[in-house]
Amino acid sequence: MGKNTVPCVLNNDLKTQIMKAKILVVGAGGIGCEILKNLSLSGFQDIEIIDLDTIDVSNLNRQFLFRKEHVGKSKAVVARESILTFNSTINVKAYHDSIFNPEYGVNFFKQFSLILNALDNRAARNHVNRMCLAADIPLIESGTAGYSGQVELIKKGVTQCYECQPKSQQRSFPGCTIRNTPSEPVHCIVWAKHLFNQLFGEEDPDQEVSPDTEDPELKKDGTFTETESGNVKRTSTRQWAQEIKYDPEKLFNKFFQDDIKYLLSMENLWKTRKPPVPISWEKSIKQVDGSSDKEIANSVDMQIWSLSKCSQVFADTVSILKEELGTIAGNIIPAIATANALIAGLVVLYAFRVLQDEFQKCPAIYLRQKSVYSRVILATDNDLQKANPNCYVCSSKPLVNVFVNVNNMTVNEFENEILKNTLNMVAPDVILDGKGVVVISSEAGETEVNNNKKLSELGIIDGSILKADDFLQSYELTININHYEAKEKDDPLFKFIANPAELKAKQDGVENGTAVKMDDDSKKESSNENEDDDDNDLVFVDNDFPQASSSKRRKLNPSVEDDDLILLEELVD
Ligand SMILES: Nc1ncnc2c1ncn2[C@@H]1O[C@H](COP(=O)(O)OP(=O)(O)OP(=O)(O)O)[C@@H](O)[C@H]1O
Ligand SMILES: [Zn+2]
Structure with a gap:
């Protein structure tokens, strides 16, 4: 084990695992810097860091691997240099790049023992989730928002994946409603928020x-x-x-x-x-x-x-x-350095367990603000969360039902709004099943002629089945097309349902077999403007992670008699 480390508290088996492990840290921001510091001081010898960003002066109050003189430089590169000052024997590689880059395919992911996410947006989290499933490498997912935070293990066949539970989307509205015909108070609030960003943000x-x-x-x-x-x-x-x-x-x-x-x-x-x-x-x-x-x-x-x-x-x-x-700060809730440090500490403690194959000892753990209702600030689920058998990402035969107006939506819109922005594919190839029609090709220019065609012009009608394949993510998805006509101006352009039971319930309610009624929840799932959450930690803990399990809810609303803070020995045992 390298010098300058504190290995004496770790048992021999764990020390060996740490020496052998190769870790990828995705994101070198608030949590990423803390994780990297912990990894280097715990004796990890082989670490890779990827971050697309450069250091901003606003990062310096909590991203302690960076100093004033680093402003404008690559986060990944400077983070590497900084942890080498803690322990110069570590083999550290830095990539100033986006994890979406096709260079980081399944084989790249496969070389690691474990991936640690320290990201700030859902799109990248979804992507790493898929890459880890495809490569069958465990992933520790984490996030903070103000004083709250969460750590969760994602391991194929053992736990649920990051996309097993539908995430509540921030409700969004068509741009023209906001700009031209706001009719509800919320439209005016969205308009004001947009105005603020245009002027000052x-x-x-x-x-x-x-x-x-x-x-x-x-x-x-x-x-x-x-x-x-x-x-x-x-x-x-x-x-x-x-x-x-x-x-x-x-x-x-x-x-x-x-x-x-x-x-x-x-x-x-x-x-x-x-x-x-x-x-x-x-x-x-x-x-x-x-x-x-x-x-x-x-x-x-x-x-x-x-x-x-x-x-x-x-x-x-x-x-x-x-x-x-x-x-003016971008976020209303400031990032809290101590919350990041606590969460990053837990990430590395969970990394120890994963390296020893102790997956059962890694239930999701939640950090929250101490309140009058509870003295608990760290709470765990009782068990690992099981995968959703209908998950359109990690189930054995991923499938979704997409409701869309096949006479209005173009292939280009289908690719961008539905496959990329909503279903989070990166470079999809799509064929019309049974007909052999190539609808979308990931090869540049190959299906450009289809771009402005309506889906129906390519023979995609109600009941059609599309096979979408994302080579980068090693992800294949069957898409059942359901023709749907929006009735109201504010109705979503499209929606999707992954759970067949939910689909059946909706169809039972359909009159004369025409359009499916949109309820509020389904509106939340589908959105043509749902990228709002990018770089937004504000909604992360409440909206970005899977719904709290009942055990989490119990833990998060404990009576005052409940135990205080979970003792750290419990976590390190
Ligand atoms: N696709 C991606 N590939 C690689 N790194 C990413 C990707 N998306 C986000 N990141 C990185 O994840 C890190 C998240 O860190 P953090 O939440 O602290 O954000 P920040 O931008 O440093 O701070 P803040 O948003 O609070 O100002 C950032 O450094 C960001 O550049
Ligand atoms: Zn899943």
């Missing part, structure tokens, strides 16, 4: 807030004519705001007057809806609304603001945020 062209001239409703009959205020172009909101130096009055007039006037010129939108009323800065700020500024029940927290007060708050907020543009 991470700019994203998909989150433009100006009117959407691509709204399908506009095309129903005729066109709309541009009014004098029709000078509102879908240029970058950020660029425009910078040009006008974040002048609050100009911003206000654009969002609440000019854009609204422009929307009113889209006459089709208002045939069945109440049209919005434009508000100008001048009028709004002068408006005195005596009745609505009153305090409710003398509470300082509950007041109805008048229009003038709202406008003033808008202007004040813009001015404050404009000054602090450079320091």
